[in-house]
Amino acid sequence: MADEVKLFGVWASPYSRRVEVALKLKGVKYEFIEEDLSNKSDLLLKYNPVHKKIPVLLHNGKPIVESLVILEYIDETWKGNPILPHDPYQKAVARFWAKFLDEKCFPALRKAFSSKEDEQEKAIEEASELLKILENELNGKKFFGGDKIGLVDIVANFIGFWLGVIQEAKGEELLLTHKKFPILCKWIDEYVNCSVIKENLPCQR
Amino acid sequence: MADEVKLFGVWASPYSRRVEVALKLKGVKYEFIEEDLSNKSDLLLKYNPVHKKIPVLLHNGKPIVESLVILEYIDETWKGNPILPHDPYQKAVARFWAKFLDEKCFPALRKAFSSKEDEQEKAIEEASELLKILENELNGKKFFGGDKIGLVDIVANFIGFWLGVIQEAKGEELLLTHKKFPILCKWIDEYVNCSVIKENLPCQR
Incomplete structure (x- = not known):
């Protein structure tokens, strides 16, 4: 039976896009079902009754939920082009950074962009501290995953693309400048120019 | 070389205790180093410079950080007595519930126990809604992992032990009653009476 x-x-969600990038890296054909979050479909509510959120991957009728969980599932189900390292220690390191991005960086970045003026300076400073940690981690590497895109790069897509768009929309370089974060900015260039990413940037739809 | x-x-942290339970289930010998969180050791700061938190597992000199990441590392490194299912879909389901416990249930339970009186009723109601979801998930099973303790049971240790202690200390049955949650309460009995758990409850130290 075909999968x-x-x-x-x-389409505009970095969480959906992670899953799409992983499926494309693996060469898995899939049907994309665009959800209207203001009027969620019965199928979305059926397949993710706990969180009622996208993304949901449906594989031969079985739902998998939560983008990080989905990425691990994809890597374990379709073995070619691994997203996670094989070695348990390197795997733990990748999982650590993916968690760090989701639980620390993204909430801090969201706060930095949505805070009121009087709180924004502090929020930007806090987000910058976290980006500095990522900058150090990237030092000497092309991608977080080493020579090729891996779990952490896929999870960091928010920084790799959305952050630049938001900064541009706001008309100012608020946070992520080449001067402050040269290594992260170089990574963004590498990331968005990588063929599987380039073909799947939100602006391509 | 021996590991x-x-x-x-x-000792009192449910996050450390998860790791201890996993190591004991696997039969891995380890040295436990008790940290003083008001005066963290240089080694803790060295091995977990990002979060500066326990637990940290040090395996042949390599640090692994974040309890969920450590549990997966333990399962991949010492193969006997698996904590996670082998099947990728069942593994995804276990990871989903572990994330649900950490990201939804524990913050809600913490809030329910620490809220001021006027906010407590709402906080208890919210936590109860989440416990109901767990109650449904457990229906018809001895453990979250099926017939034996698995990842989700280990992660749920907060409910299995700490919640009862806190309720007792407060002198009232606030939240987790046999009447409201018969299946979860039965699970707690099974959990704390399981030999590896029983021998490692915090009160045994």
């Missing part, structure tokens, strides 16, 4: 793979997502 | 395994933790 039936469906992805319930939202 | 050198050290665990930097705090």
